[in-house]
Amino acid sequence: MSRIGFIGLGIMGSHMAANLVRAGHSVTGYDVVPAAVDRLAQAGGKPAADLAGAVDGAEVVITMLPDSPQVAEVVLGPNGVLAAVRPGVLLIDMSSIAPETSREIATAGAERGVRVLDAPVSGGEQGAIKASLSIMAGGDAADFEAARPIFEDLGRTIVHVGGHGAGQTVKAANQLMVAGIIGLVSEAIVLLEASGVDGERGLEVLAGGLAGNRILDLKSTTMLARRFEPGFRIDLHHKDMGIALASARAAGVALPLTGVVAQLVAAARAQGHGSLDHSAVLKVVEQLSAR
Incomplete structure (x- = not known):
């Protein structure tokens, strides 16, 4: 089981984080909407007051955010994920964003020793609730295999589709x-x-x-x-x-x-x-x- 920092607890992310808790992972979550953090706590997760608190001590960080600007700010910003985590952490962005943003994040991650996957999902809210999502992942094959146990707690169709950004293209x-x-x-x-x-x-x-x-x-x-x-x-x-x-x-x-x-x-x-x-x-x- 992994120590997971989960950022973005909206319609999809809230159910995904709760499924990871039910699967036995230690999940610390953060969202700009306090009620979303409260829902994760009710599901057995750990609430975080800010982004740094969510990723502190995490082995895996998952982001599930609305669009490219939000992901870039949360990951690349001066107080973002890459500035807060230690080398060796696996960063999995499961948002749906532009492929070029995913590649930019992967490059920045590599410079800091952080492994990066882009792994957007399909299946909607019901797929998130039932842990039956389709997951299309881009990045290094070894990092994909490291993430597979987590993906299997979230979805049913799980495919490594290519290099960085390929998941977003699919x-x-x-x-x-x-x-x-x-x-x-x-x-x-x-x-x-x-x-x-x-x-x-x-x-x-x-x-x-x-x-x-x-x-x-x-x-x-x-x-x-x-x-x-x-x-x-x-x-x-x-x-x-x-x-x-x-x-x-x-x-x-x-x-x-x-x-x-x-x-x-x-x-x-x-x-x-x-x-x-x-x-x-x-x-x-x-x-x-x-x-």
């Missing part, structure tokens, strides 16, 4: 696919209902055929009911679509469908739905047809 590909499928499910719902077909029965058939997908499995009921309580917020998916498009530009490839879907997500955010679940893209598709 996550960008994941996010463009998820957003695209949500957009198509939204269009299917609008078409079915506008044509007088019962949406629930129609989606039941679609889920059993070649059109079946995890979005239908997990979100069709709430989408049909127009319930958009956040499991993964539009705001965060908007950020991820920006990463996907920037990655495409850097790689010199064209992703035309991704561009269209990114605009649907951006429209949802512009219409004030940023705090809703990403399945609220349905609201934009409905508006386009004045439904």
Whole structure:
């Protein structure tokens, strides 16, 4: 079992940290929201008053933060993780951020003798709760193997996908696919209902055929009911679509469908739905047809 400092106890991080506690690790957590730290304490973790307190004595530090600027500040800042930990610590960033930020952190870590992995996750809040996340890790193979026991307490599909930043590139590909499928499910719902077909029965058939997908499995009921309580917020998916498009530009490839879907997500955010679940893209598709 490991001594883990966990920074970022939001919708995903809170459940992930609690699962590590249940697995027997010693987990000290910090978040800028005090109530999030209190929840970890109630789950059996150790609360920290600040970042330095969270990483003091840690063998492994995990960050789960909203975006590249927050990760860069927490890790690279003058009072950040790299300034506080000793050489040999394993730093695992499980946030979804730009690949170039992950590579910058890995370079800075190497200069201080800190091992670094980028290991973003997929599976949403339910995956975090059930410890069934997909984990896509970038970095050195030996560091990945060292982290594997921790990953196995958090997820089911655990793959070393390449060097530093590769995990973030795979996550960008994941996010463009998820957003695209949500957009198509939204269009299917609008078409079915506008044509007088019962949406629930129609989606039941679609889920059993070649059109079946995890979005239908997990979100069709709430989408049909127009319930958009956040499991993964539009705001965060908007950020991820920006990463996907920037990655495409850097790689010199064209992703035309991704561009269209990114605009649907951006429209949802512009219409004030940023705090809703990403399945609220349905609201934009409905508006386009004045439904």
